[in-house]
Amino acid sequence: MAEPGRALPVPTPETQGFWDGTNAGELRLQRCDSCGKNYFPPRPFCPGCASRKVSWFKASGKAVLWSYVIHHRPVPGFKPPYAIAVVQLAEGPRMMSNIVECEQTPEALQLDMELEVVFEKQNDTITLPLFRPAKD
Amino acid sequence: MRRNAVTVVGAAETTKLGVIPDMAQIQLHADAALNAMADCGLRPKDIDGIATAGETPVQLAHYLGITPTWVDGTSVGGCSFMIHVRHAAAAIESGLAKTILITHGESGRSRVGVGARSVAASSLNGQFEQPYGPMGPPSMFTIPVLRYMKTYGVTEEQIAQVCVVQREWAAKNPRATFKTPITTDDVLNSRMIAWPFRLLMCCLVTDGGGALILTSAERAKDFRTKPVYILGTGESVETPMVSQMEDFTSSRAFRVAGPTAFQQAGISVNDVDHLMIYDAFAHLPIYGLEDLGFLPRGEAAAFIAARNTAPGGMLPLNTNGGGLSFMHSGMYGMYALQESVRQMRHTAAAQVPNAKISVCHGVGGMFAASGTIIFTNEEP
Numbered sequence: 001m002a003e004p005g006r007a008l009p010v011p012t013p014e015t016q017g018f019w020d021g022t023n024a025g026e027l028r029l030q031r032c033d034s035c036g037k038n039y040f041p042p043r044p045f046c047p048g049c050a051s052r053k054v055s056w057f058k059a060s061g062k063a064v065l066w067s068y069v070i071h072h073r074p075v076p077g078f079k080p081p082y083a084i085a086v087v088q089l090a091e092g093p094r095m096m097s098n099i100v101e102c103e104q105t106p107e108a109l110q111l112d113m114e115l116e117v118v119f120e121k122q123n124d125t126i127t128l129p130l131f132r133p134a135k136d
Numbered sequence: 137m138r139r140n141a142v143t144v145v146g147a148a149e150t151t152k153l154g155v156i157p158d159m160a161q162i163q164l165h166a167d168a169a170l171n172a173m174a175d176c177g178l179r180p181k182d183i184d185g186i187a188t189a190g191e192t193p194v195q196l197a198h199y200l201g202i203t204p205t206w207v208d209g210t211s212v213g214g215c216s217f218m219i220h221v222r223h224a225a226a227a228i229e230s231g232l233a234k235t236i237l238i239t240h241g242e243s244g245r246s247r248v249g250v251g252a253r254s255v256a257a258s259s260l261n262g263q264f265e266q267p268y269g270p271m272g273p274p275s276m277f278t279i280p281v282l283r284y285m286k287t288y289g290v291t292e293e294q295i296a297q298v299c300v301v302q303r304e305w306a307a308k309n310p311r312a313t314f315k316t317p318i319t320t321d322d323v324l325n326s327r328m329i330a331w332p333f334r335l336l337m338c339c340l341v342t343d344g345g346g347a348l349i350l351t352s353a354e355r356a357k358d359f360r361t362k363p364v365y366i367l368g369t370g371e372s373v374e375t376p377m378v379s380q381m382e383d384f385t386s387s388r389a390f391r392v393a394g395p396t397a398f399q400q401a402g403i404s405v406n407d408v409d410h411l412m413i414y415d416a417f418a419h420l421p422i423y424g425l426e427d428l429g430f431l432p433r434g435e436a437a438a439f440i441a442a443r444n445t446a447p448g449g450m451l452p453l454n455t456n457g458g459g460l461s462f463m464h465s466g467m468y469g470m471y472a473l474q475e476s477v478r479q480m481r482h483t484a485a486a487q488v489p490n491a492k493i494s495v496c497h498g499v500g501g502m503f504a505a506s507g508t509i510i511f512t513n514e515e516p
Binding site: 006007008009010011012015040041066067068069070071072073075077078081082084085086094095096097098106111112128 | 270271333
């Protein structure tokens, strides 16, 4: 039997648009049509002004490394040590993720380093947005 | 006397603290409750209000034989008990109940009579945090700290100093789990958990409980215990997801709860003789000192490293040894409250001489919630 993998999300009707996006290779955020706020995590109204007039849009995928820890304990689907990071997206919201294609060390992982999104397919329904050091 | 002032008349921890494999979690609640009732000479029939977290008030009322006219099951993590005190004070002031019992019990280490812990995969946490490999508070609560360190130039050594100083307080407390002195190097050389956090920068995981009994100051005169008055209270919540904190260098919930309590109490930070700041991890006293207004942003780590909060310092902080060295069952807030009450009764193991005002500040979840209680032993 295969070793247990990482915990995977179960989308809800309110978040399905985000996970549809990652399956299609897009990082989708929401923007309020009333006040212009970009926000995350997904919900069908604006957390800034409560307007229900909101739209999905494709984010640039550019981010900077905002903060992280390097976890040294075993977790299903991960090989310690590995970084659990929060990235600051160019569009404003922050999200938790992992940093890939990069040494998992304090020296390699510098706060404010530029990152770009990559998509890692987990199964037929779930693709996770991860981040790697920006190439350009 | 201030109209409708409310006091703590009963306060106690469980008979044992630490590793208690022979007691289910609900019995830890009950053991603490019976000790608190014995402390002030009450029996279950004298209690008409009950608040608790971890277990429900229904379970506790039935288990203890209480028929309440007021219940509060606010459960927002380790500061739930500060919030219960705030709600109970309001309930007594407005006449909803006369004598309120607040209990905590947690089989945090032995896990006897405790349900399984899990995060629903369809919750926001389950969808947007759990897939990236966190495993509980040591890998989550700590995530904002690198941003704080970079913003203010704080070092790992300075954060380690928080643990060293608290161990000095724990050495004075016979009930503390760890009493042996430690050095900065001991902290930095302890097992890496989630860099930059080492084992000794993380709280203990133990079994235990505590309970408080509150009544009006008017009625408090009939009790044998020295009344401890509630001078001010505050509460707030921010986000269940640490990744979604507004500011990684400060807690919004702290910045709401703390000043609300100080304003109600009508005091400033300069009036505070004794301070408890819930220390699940070594950075929490740093965030707390700044967000409560004791120090400007970025100065608390150096303040602690300069021994200002150590025994003999100007601002005695976490005098029971804290969650880092005394005990931490999971929802530590009750133990911080117990130490504030002991300091106000002048019965603490590491008593602050002539202490008149104690501030007790709690956190719930991973910067998710906060509650602040300000106590005094002088009739307000």
